[in-house]
Amino acid sequence: MSREVEDLNRRLLRARDAMDRSYAEPLDVRAVAAVAH
Numbered sequence: 001m002s003r004e005v006e007d008l009n010r011r012l013l014r015a016r017d018a019m020d021r022s023y024a025e026p027l028d029v030r031a032v033a034a035v036a037h
Helices: 003-021 029-036
Strands: none
Touching: 003 029
């Protein structure tokens, strides 16, 4: 797996974790995007 793919996977996992932590709240797309970038 290339470094770029690993970095992308980490960013996606961080975004998913952020959504999971606040599942009872309305989804804040901007906050999730900030975590992913």
